[in-house]
Amino acid sequence: GGDVDSKDVVRNVVLVPIATIGCGKTTIALALVKLFGWGHFQNDNVKTKKGRGQVFADTISSLLVTNPVVFADRNNHQKRERDQLINDISKTMPNVRFVAIHYVHDRANFEPIRAATRARVLSRGDNHQTIQAGSKDQGEIIEIMEGFMHRFQPVDTSDAPDDHFDLVIDIDPTIESRENLEVVIEKLHSTYPGLFRDREMPTPSDLDAAVQWAMEYQPDFKMD
Ligand code: IDP
Structure with a gap:
């Protein structure tokens, strides 16, 4: 919310993925970090047991102090x-x-969503924040992924809480993260040009390189 026109927004933007496991959230987040130096925090880096949601939200708030956009x-x-x-x-x-x-x-x-997300998660071994594929059998991983699919509630901006979204960017979990990244950047740029002021927009090869870098990145924290 706020009274400022979208065109004048230069900070305090939170990107909220609405997804299931293997959709490519972390890949897009890391690519945005690489391209624009924005903030990013992964839920699985919350190391407390109690009040995890509060800790996650507080961490995002604190990152907004030094980052115009946080994922x-x-x-x-x-x-x-x-x-x-x-x-x-x-x-x-x-x-x-x-x-x-x-x-x-x-x-x-x-x-098709199951096919795409399973292929990504099962083929990448330990390279995932929630699931270290190497440490669980495939059936177990598929069950966890199915749970997220089953509980998924689509965005509905006609009612709370989704009526609080200033912008909804629809993307497709079955296509390449490279394409989804481009959609996200284009929508953000057209809605909030102030976030991109004083900088060159990335070229297609910059986007290629950022996604490639993101897919090679290894998470530094493992859940056991
Ligand atoms: P998530 O955060 O939504 O669970 P990610 O961790 O970003 O999903 O992606 C799941 C796995 O799929 C990762 O190993 C990632 O490197 C890989 N991946 C993401 N996007 C693509 C893609 O466009 N093509 C191939 N592999 C991808």
Whole structure:
């Protein structure tokens, strides 16, 4: 919210992915970090057991002090999680714009989504924040992924909490992260040109390189 026109927004933007495991959230987040130096925090780096949601939200709020845009990297696949994140951040930072990065999950498209996300997660061994594929059997991983698919609640801006989103960017979990990254940057640029002021926009080969770098990045924290 806030009274400032979108065109004049230069900071305090939180990117909220709405996704399931293997959609490419972390890949896009890391590519944005590489291209623009924005902030990024992964839920699995919250090392406490109690009050994890609050710690996650507080970390995003604190990153907004030094980063104009912060990527809140968790699935946020249920309205309850979106509500908690938006409320807890808004308590400490009243003028934040929340942007949904909505990996659209139509029921009719579940089979292609399963095929794409499973292929990514199962083929990449230990390179994942939530699932270290090497440490679990495939059936177990698929069950965890199915749980997220089953609980997924699409964005509905006609009602709370999703009516708090300033912008919803729909992307497709079955296509390459390179293409989704381009859609995200184009939408952000057209809605909030002030976030990109005083800088050259990345070229197609910059986008290629950023996604390549993101896919080679190894997470530094493992859950056991
Ligand atoms: P998530 O954060 O939504 O769970 P990521 O960790 O970004 O998903 O991606 C899951 C796996 O798929 C990672 O190993 C990542 O490197 C890989 N990946 C992401 N996007 C692509 C793509 O466009 N093509 C091939 N592999 C990809």
